[in-house]
Amino acid sequence: MSAANFLQLLLSGLTMGALYALTAKGLFVAHLATTRMNFGQGDFLMIAAYISTALLLAKVPVVVVVGVVLLCLAVLGWGLERIALRPLDRLKARAGEYSWVLTTMGVALILQNTATLVWGKSAQYSPPLFSASRQDVVRVLGVGVFVEELIVIVVGFLVVGLFYLFLFKTTAGRAVRVIAFNPDAATLLGIDVKRTISLVFVVAALLAGISGVLAGPIVTVQPHMGLVFTVKALAVAALGGFANPLGVLAGAIIFGIAESFANYFNSSFGDLYPLLIVLGLLIVRPTGLFGEARADVR
């Protein structure tokens, strides 16, 4: 493998890593606050990618596209919590402990079928977001690199940074962490737990929205693209340790790069190897790379 090849694979890995990080963050923040998560997180990404592709093809400016996608996904995230999750609290013991898996997957199936109905079964590519064509390259260290990929990396990790600011530096973010610790204690501190949990699912959906827009030009957009993202994001979150925000980021980078190199050496089974790595690591460190031996945060 040449040095140029190596750098290109590394950057492709980082690109996918950034997308996985965003998706896994959505799982992580929901799990942190509620010990539940959206099994349709990848399908939220799919919907975002479709809306973004359709608008970009209609020559709508990128800024407007991002705005519309985020608005749609915010409504979707809020609705998911209201329709698929909150009613389970009212049922208490009559709803099974893991019924949220079924309800969120159910929403995912509805989204997949809606996308098939509206946009058809065939795969498509979104037009590029930031460059004239998908093949635009810049030279980095003498190697040609796709502009779109570079921008996905920059924007992706920037959004991850913003997410940290939200979680650690804002009143709402701290409220999320207090709820993660103990919802009753949070209530007694004047925190509106229900509203904060709504907000958490909106934030998770917004993360899916951003990754959907970014993923459009990078991967093929088709109605069933979501499951792959959900599965990989779950693997990434497990790899990083569900309770540790930095672990999720590290897990995503490791996973993305492993995947990129695995695909280079074996394109038919490339997706298999990173998952095997995750399995292997979980056998050695069941709480994830950065997980604590006991449950963190709560």
Add this chain to the structure above:
Amino acid sequence: MIRLSKVTSGFGHLTILRDIDLVLDVGEMVLVLGANGAGKTTLLRTISGLAQVRSGSITFDGQDITGAQPHRLARSGLVHVPQGRQIVPHLTVEENLLIGAQHVPGITARLMTERLEAEYARFPVLKERRHVPGGSLSGGEQQMLAVSRGLMMGPRVLMLDEPSLGLAPQAIHRILVAVEALARQGMSVLMVEQKTSALRFAQRALVLRNGEIVFSGQAKGLSADDELMRHYGGAG
């Protein structure tokens, strides 16, 4: 400030408190005693809205708060410092102090700084350790932090659930002295304890047994004497 009339409450299918009548006046400190499982914690959870009221009514400052949402009550000055202190371990001491006050409507940055300074003056150890995670404090320090965190919200009524649990006598004493001083300035205090050592700080005392009030009277003159112990039930 607080008045309970014929309150029966519990959670889920369990009814724990029966026909509770209780009055807490402005600036009064009332101690609720009782053995494990007598319903002391449920009494506080009922007032702060975390338990379900089956019948009867609760008023706070003349307003009916039966069935009100707990976070709204906390914001309006009915502050409950729960059992086990519930310090958020990954937030720093200062973040813990601010986390409640930040949700009080209409609070200004200036008022928060003033209150923060007041709490640091009350318990200087919190100022020394303001940047360390709350989880690394000792039990006594955590209880001070829990009381201070409640006070940051500007309570008119402060409810404390077993503040002495697991603490050294010295630490208990410091906290009780601080709370007594606040009561003298007009804050109402409802404190739940298993031990009788807090009796000399309170004006009145109640004894709960199996979810009912079996004794109510002046705290003065009472001590761990036979009469009170008899009400405690069981082995006493």
